[in-house]
Amino acid sequence: MDYLARLAGLAVGAVLVLPCAGQASGKPLIDDPAYTRPQRLVDVGHGRRMNIYCLGFGSPTVILDAGMGDSTISWALVQPRVAARTRVCSYDRAGLGFSDGSSAPGTADNIANDLHALLEAAEIAPPYVLVGHSAAGMYIRVFADRYPREVVGMVSVEGSHEDQSVRGWAIGAPGQQAKWDAWLDEYEACIGAARRGLVKGTPEYAKCVGEPDPRFSPAINAAQARYGATFRWQAAAASERRAVFYASAEQTRKTRRHFGDIPIIVLTHSPYPKARDETRQERNERTLLWETLHLEVAAMSTRGVNVIVPDSGHYIQYDHPQVVIDAIQQAVAIAQEDGEEHVPAR
Template structure:
């Protein structure tokens, strides 16, 4: 849900302003009480707690999912459902988002803190590298930052209509939409505090998830906390995450797949060119444009989510760490109607 009044796909690579979901194989059975967290809270050494779900069984690199802005981990329900139970994965909510509480004030927030915290979460879940990192929207910045911090632990990257660190400098559409988006985050927080957000989410992309998952996610996102967390993350994006992402200029022959929403590109041609650059981070790159999909559709629509799952499979098949997997140089470009 890119709030009303936003011009074009504002956040094609930044904002998935509605919210999503979780890991299907582990989460589908975990969603019990309507407002209960679908995963579990994991305490980290710095005292912060992250809400996560994971599946450790299966061979090959662990798939690690990074949510869009103002999204919860159930965003990935259909993607993990398509991947099946033979693929190990972890989906989680960053501090102050979804079901994860805000980090303690004493917790450091210097450059690289996100990568450190995620690495600690993976250790707590006993999920060793290598990893295939999947980032939707602003999550694309974070997987680049993690890969820059831990290059030997990353087997491949998958960008899902992802943010580019230079998007606000190079895209007039996104630059001009930014003040409106900030205002919508503030209004959303006020609306949630007065009890009006639950009904407002009735027509959001969340409803494309299975009913029980959609209801649980909708109840959570109707609270003020996730909106405040999204505003904080937007500031982190503009004053830290973009710079950290720029630190990764290449991943060599580690495979990179990019899945782009066609409706986003039609609203902002610059976004399409930035997506091509993401695919160019590797000598083994693939870029697929899904013509009929919007920004949130790529993960929350069951049909389009299969395209993302296929991209993850493509990366895992070529990644070091997958049985029989070898990187093959070359770039692919395809459009899916």
């Protein structure tokens, strides 16, 4: 449900969906029943609960933050493998997945505050390696800027950049921002539709909830459809969408621009295919910009690296999960080595 997939190539338009190995065999890629229900609901204050799912043991703890509108299932092919090395937790942001909604807007600042409150309430102590997909590429940077003593590494998987919109909208014919704003307005109508009650089989339901994902089992798709039709999910998704290139982008710009020597590994799917409404030159410019933005994030550390991942879609963690697993394990290994160097000799 990550609507930033529409803009990951810096153009309003098509979503690229690539076939997965599991689908080719007729078997869903993901069928773990853990994603059909909340795993651990933690009170983060005033009775509001957030869902968190942790596996494994060890330090640092890896925190997995999904893309816009997504849930813990984004990491289903990654989390169990990382758990063989250290503790790893995925979670649902406010109003998404199985987490309760919040009256606060879905901005990067509020998301970072929520995550910190969740980790404290769940007694998951730092240090953390933060992993963010798509919009969460900005969210983890805001968290790391706010709590620098707690973060020892970051992995950005196709992460959004605070200048992605303003620099991308300058490419091609004028009106790119207007297209995005019109799309936001169109989908915010889903909030009212959910309040009235979204009915399966209607055009409103098809637009606001969507079709089953062939990567997931029927049980997982049913669970996603149930919460996707709720007012709290539609309101939370709309709030994040509205904020991502405006309030969240501005908040991310205010974060510090250098994170010292902690590992920052950026994974970039490139090139994106040419959309129907753009020229080859425009696509080439957008591809170069997407790679440049990711290089800028990697350059925020003396141990930053940008890895180009070809033959993938926006969801590298589905199309090439081993690439994401390797990046996380590399960041964890560096953090563990650094930790050992700072342990006083006895």
